[in-house]
Amino acid sequence: MEIKANSSEYIYSAGELDKAEGKAIEELKARSQKPISDPDQWLEEEIKQNILLTTVDWTLNWARRSSLWTVICFPACCAFEVICTAASRFDISRFGMEIIRASPRQADLMITAGTLTWKMAPQVRRIYDQMAEPKWVIAMGACAISGGTFAHSYSVVPGYNRIIPVDVYVPGCPPRPEALLYGIRMLQQKIAKIKNF
Ligand code: SF4
Numbered sequence: 182m183e184i185k186a187n188s189s190e191y192i193y194s195a196g197e198l199d200k201a202e203g204k205a206i207e208e209l210k211a212r213s214q215k216p217i218s219d220p221d222q223w224l225e226e227e228i229k230q231n232i233l234l235t236t237v238d239w240t241l242n243w244a245r246r247s248s249l250w251t252v253i254c255f256p257a258c259c260a261f262e263v264i265c266t267a268a269s270r271f272d273i274s275r276f277g278m279e280i281i282r283a284s285p286r287q288a289d290l291m292i293t294a295g296t297l298t299w300k301m302a303p304q305v306r307r308i309y310d311q312m313a314e315p316k317w318v319i320a321m322g323a324c325a326i327s328g329g330t331f332a333h334s335y336s337v338v339p340g341y342n343r344i345i346p347v348d349v350y351v352p353g354c355p356p357r358p359e360a361l362l363y364g365i366r367m368l369q370q371k372i373a374k375i376k377n378f
Pocket residue numbers: 257258259294295296321322323324325329330353354355356
């Protein structure tokens with residue numbers, strides 16, 4: 182509000198101010214005869230447009246294949262390719278798999294990255310038995326598939342499928358990270374087809 186120079190009087194008289202205030206109140210009253218509609222009413226309509234119908238099988242399989250947790254089972258040189266796959270360049274976390282578990286009870290995938298000896302076999306079987314159900318196995322590399330170079334050695338298991346069920350085989354010595362990622366995608370497709378009930 183302005184004040185006249187060198188004067189303590191207001192430009193507007195008290196009566197004029199009362200009149201202006203009363204006018205503003207009356208105008209607001211005139212605009213406020215009905216309650217303002219709920220600004221979130223659109224939500225109900227939005228929900229109606231976004232309901233998806235699917236099956237319990239699809240939902241369960243989607244959740245499982247999108248959050249595979251790998252248990253540590255790296256007995257030989259293929260392990261370095263798994264480590265590389267988990268690092269930033271190949272970025273296994275794109276598939277919801279960045280957590281490699283030290284505890285088999287918190288894992289549902291075993292990637293068998295390396296030569297397995299008979300001496301080590303009972304421990305690997307024990308880790309598999311302790312993993313949560315449902316669980317899957319990827320046999321990675323020639324040694325995991327068939328014993329590889331060492332297949333005829335007295336001490337080497339000629340393939341992990343002698344001691345645990347294998348879902349996907351990834352050939353190579355060692356397989357590159359791209360091959361392992363391809364195997365993981367194949368496993369995800371397999372999980373998507375599981376009938377749970
Ligand atoms: S497949 Fe080759 S790289 Fe892998 S564990 Fe066997 S010898 Fe090592």
